[in-house]
Amino acid sequence: MSLATEEQELELLVKQMTLEADGVLSLRLVHPGGDPLPEWSPGAHVDLTLKGSLVRQYSLCGDPADRGSYRVAVLREQAALGGSEYVHEGLRPGHRLRVVGPRNNFDFLPAKRYVFVAGGIGITPLLAMLTEAERQGTDWELWYGGRREDSMAFLDELAAYGDRVKVIPEETHGRLDLATALPTPEPGTLVYCCGPEGLLAVVEEHAASWPEGTLQVERFKAKQIEVDPDGEQPISVDCRRSGRVVQVPADVPVIDALEAAGITVSSSCRDGICGTCETKVLAGTPDHRDSLLSDTEQASGTTMMICVSRARTPELALDI
Structure with a gap:
């Protein structure tokens, strides 16, 4: 049962x-019969089944x-496990893909002003946020870093926003200057950041003294x-709804033990980053x-990602 x-x-x-x-290829996906697609909001992603049972999550941009x-x-990632290589080498217009979603774990919250920080392919979930902020007439700026300018996607689209977009290729401008990009936010400002783990770690450290909830981040890889x-x-x-009690050995993920016991669980990434297996915790x-x-959400203990998380108590009761 997924939330x-x-x-x-x-x-x-x-x-x-x-x-x-x-190295960056975009796909435009449509319904074969021309039907309208399910609604989505900025920050959402979908699961694509690329070949066989290979599932990957991609932000809607x-x-x-x-x-x-x-x-x-x-x-296209050289060290990837086949997903990006298949898209770049094997996928072509006219092919069909199984798509599940949309799902949003990176909600675009109301604010008086936004500061967006993107690293590389981390620009993707932020593009729809720029569109929505512009539609609402909200003040915003984007700081976009990458290794080289020719590797930074969607620059032509972003150029239409003028000087609100700061493009910082590392090979010519050095790394993002976070002290300039992210001074202490004024009340009503939200900061959205997506990119490689190195960037996110530095931004989170930089924002450690900010009011809770000011910084919103999305990861493509698990911490x-x-x-x-x-x-x-x-x-x-x-498992309260299933009426079953399942013993989970020390070396087995919770989700694996449940599936082995015949309890169907929705899952995708198995790394604790996509939210598919988020499950309500009833006790423990x-x-x-x-x-x-x-x-704050972790401290509340009301839900958990059963693909990676376990328990601090000998027993858990789940709404599953």
């Missing part, structure tokens, strides 16, 4: 593929007002969380190991 709502499973047609920068198509962008395997303990999971204390929930 994700209003998700749909669709078979969409790859209508168009566009090289947006060196088009206009939320466009119900006729979805746009995603895929960075490195140190876990002592010798300290792991077996736990008992009471989770040991959170995800890269998605905020500190």
